[in-house]
Amino acid sequence: MKVQRAAWCFVAPALLAIGVFFFLPVAAALxxxxxxxxxxxxxxxxxxRFVGLRNYIELLQTPLFWRALGNTFYFVIVGVxxxxxxxxxxxxxxxxxxxxxxxxxxxxxxxxxxTSLVAVAVIWRYVLHTRYxxxxxxxxxxGLEPVDWLxxxxxAMPAIILFxxxxxxxxxxxxxxxxxxxxxxxxYEAADLDGAGxxxxxxxxxxxxxxxxxxxxxxxxxxxYFQLFAEPYVMTQGGxxxxxxxxxxxxYEQGFKWWNLGVASAVAFVLFAIMFTITLLQxxxxxxxxx
Amino acid sequence: MxxxxxxxxxxxxxxxxxxxxxxxxVLKFWAMGREGEVVTALIPEFERLxxxxxVDVQQLxxxxxxxxxxTAFAGEAMPDLFQLGNTWVAELAALKAxxxxxxxxxxxxxxDPKDYFAGIWxxxxxxxxxxxxxxYVDTRVMFYNRELLARAGHARMPATWEGWMAAMRAVKKIVxxxxxxxxxxxxxxxxxxxxxxxxxxxxxxxxxxxGNFRSASFRRALQLYADMYREGLAPKERVSxxxxxxSTEYVSFYISGPWNIGEFRRRVAPDRQHTWATALMPGPHxxxxxxxxxxxxxxxxxxxxxxxAWQLVEYLSQVDTAAKFNALTGNLxxxxxxxxxARLAGDPPAQxxxxxxxxxxxxxxxPEWESILAELRVMGERxxxxxxxxxxAAVALDARTDRILEKRRWMLDREARR
Numbered sequence: 228m229k230v231q232r233a234a235w236c237f238v239a240p241a242l243l244a245i246g247v248f249f250f251l252p253v254a255a256a257l258x259x260x261x262x263x264x265x266x267x268x269x270x271x272x273x274x275x276r277f278v279g280l281r282n283y284i285e286l287l288q289t290p291l292f293w294r295a296l297g298n299t300f301y302f303v304i305v306g307v308x309x310x311x312x313x314x315x316x317x318x319x320x321x322x323x324x325x326x327x328x329x330x331x332x333x334x335x336x337x338x339x340x341x342t343s344l345v346a347v348a349v350i351w352r353y354v355l356h357t358r359y360x361x362x363x364x365x366x367x368x369x370g371l372e373p374v375d376w377l378x379x380x381x382x383a384m385p386a387i388i389l390f391x392x393x394x395x396x397x398x399x400x401x402x403x404x405x406x407x408x409x410x411x412x413x414x415y416e417a418a419d420l421d422g423a424g425x426x427x428x429x430x431x432x433x434x435x436x437x438x439x440x441x442x443x444x445x446x447x448x449x450x451x452y453f454q455l456f457a458e459p460y461v462m463t464q465g466g467x468x469x470x471x472x473x474x475x476x477x478x479y480e481q482g483f484k485w486w487n488l489g490v491a492s493a494v495a496f497v498l499f500a501i502m503f504t505i506t507l508l509q510x511x512x513x514x515x516x517x518x
Numbered sequence: 519m520x521x522x523x524x525x526x527x528x529x530x531x532x533x534x535x536x537x538x539x540x541x542x543x544v545l546k547f548w549a550m551g552r553e554g555e556v557v558t559a560l561i562p563e564f565e566r567l568x569x570x571x572x573v574d575v576q577q578l579x580x581x582x583x584x585x586x587x588x589t590a591f592a593g594e595a596m597p598d599l600f601q602l603g604n605t606w607v608a609e610l611a612a613l614k615a616x617x618x619x620x621x622x623x624x625x626x627x628x629x630d631p632k633d634y635f636a637g638i639w640x641x642x643x644x645x646x647x648x649x650x651x652x653x654y655v656d657t658r659v660m661f662y663n664r665e666l667l668a669r670a671g672h673a674r675m676p677a678t679w680e681g682w683m684a685a686m687r688a689v690k691k692i693v694x695x696x697x698x699x700x701x702x703x704x705x706x707x708x709x710x711x712x713x714x715x716x717x718x719x720x721x722x723x724x725x726x727x728x729g730n731f732r733s734a735s736f737r738r739a740l741q742l743y744a745d746m747y748r749e750g751l752a753p754k755e756r757v758s759x760x761x762x763x764x765s766t767e768y769v770s771f772y773i774s775g776p777w778n779i780g781e782f783r784r785r786v787a788p789d790r791q792h793t794w795a796t797a798l799m800p801g802p803h804x805x806x807x808x809x810x811x812x813x814x815x816x817x818x819x820x821x822x823x824x825x826x827a828w829q830l831v832e833y834l835s836q837v838d839t840a841a842k843f844n845a846l847t848g849n850l851x852x853x854x855x856x857x858x859x860a861r862l863a864g865d866p867p868a869q870x871x872x873x874x875x876x877x878x879x880x881x882x883x884x885p886e887w888e889s890i891l892a893e894l895r896v897m898g899e900r901x902x903x904x905x906x907x908x909x910x911a912a913v914a915l916d917a918r919t920d921r922i923l924e925k926r927r928w929m930l931d932r933e934a935r936r
Contacts, residue, residue, distance in 0.1 A: 378704075
């Protein structure tokens, strides 16, 4: 009995901190999402109404919310595989025996991750400029027409994906590189003895051995990419024609631009539900692959 | 360690108190953008006139100012007085965040309401009470390339929508398919709003309870806006440097405010300086209204130094202070007395503003207006891209507006029942 009480005493401070800084805000946000908390309520709490699930129901009837959801899924579905492919490619290159100046390349590829997003976004806006940008200049060598990257609703999201992949692939690359380096060398030697080519070695040794790392990287990237916010905030402000409004950007505008905190909380919980479901699915698929 | 902490706390403390070391009152004054930089030059004179008062000016960037004020209100950290975009007056008045100023204006020896442009003064009056004093005005007029217009066969800027469109089509013929005529930036709501304000019907109906964008009036304005894109007169792409594009004749019409007089002077290529001019906004049937923009000075209700804050408002509103402020910023003064000043009266680009200021129309004064404007801007953008038709856009805009105003309707009904 005494031991148990002592244990509680030791855990209590941590539990208290978690309760106050984690569970309490979440519970408060959940409660808030059932009210119409807005700037009027801020002025006088008497203007607050309990509205039940109305925020959620209205949210599902808001075309912009669906559009934001669609944009976010577009970003995740195209961006995550691209980003993982880019980091895997870079990691394989850096890990291969023939590459020179590994340290230099590792630094160069990792540099975008640690640079301030706002600063690089400003530079990318110049790179993507329709008439004066470098990207369109490069395209013109191949006889391609200039693309209005950030002004055309069809191209704005691809441009943002391009930027985000460039910005983030270095991070996953480092994790994958660590994964690659932990694959025992004798496996490759055994494969050599069996006469395996480069592709066979990748398919039958590297890929399965990298499985757990890849799963972790994909879950991390997915949850990161679902929270798309800063890129459209700095590059396009959600435009053109709301083609780059993400769920989080939508939430930010509702919450902090217009102080509709009830609606914003509802958005947060919907996003949480979506991400939770998808991560569960991912884990289940991974377990299925293992079995 | 503890000593270090205590020292840190002690060092931080003076920042929290409202009186300076010598017992003077410290006024916290928030101003935005360029005004925030420039107003510091006017403060020493004020501090000399009122020895007991020190002014602590803090600058906010314009893009974050609206959020920042609401956040300060939510966090009970309002300054004593602040610059306030005049479309935000209704919002802060509804929050009871700013003081009514009627009594102070009535008692003032230097402030004369009749000297102010009426449309601008009105933007500060909510339900019959005054909540701010206009600091500067920025209505919108037409900046245009008069040389190109003359080559297209128009000696001067036409006064009607029809003439304006004809002139732009003529210019388009000269500049060719790779260039455009008018710049209507997607991130600005002002050009579309100006066209809408020129129409007779109100933008909100039933005392600001519902949107009125379905009115024939508004649809006419939106149609004109859509036509400029459909006919290839306005570029859909983002233009990052208007002054450069004006110099290359990529665009030659731009609806904008007084701050651009200085910018055009500084940044349009020297050999193109003679080409630009300003003119009154063309209207549906002749010269018509433009928007009544600008900033006001407001005193926070939470301030503990309202009298001193008011003295600063009064000082900044004096004719001679306003003249200095105009010289420093190029911002246009809201008092007629300043306009007989040779500096302004002898400045041709300012004259269009002088005339336009006599014909401005306030926007609807409801707290939700800022978010309705955001919807208006997005709808203008969707129409420009051919994403939605004019009639459908008007219906959708009304639906969005009615939803934004739902809480206001509930509050008004509840007040009526009491």
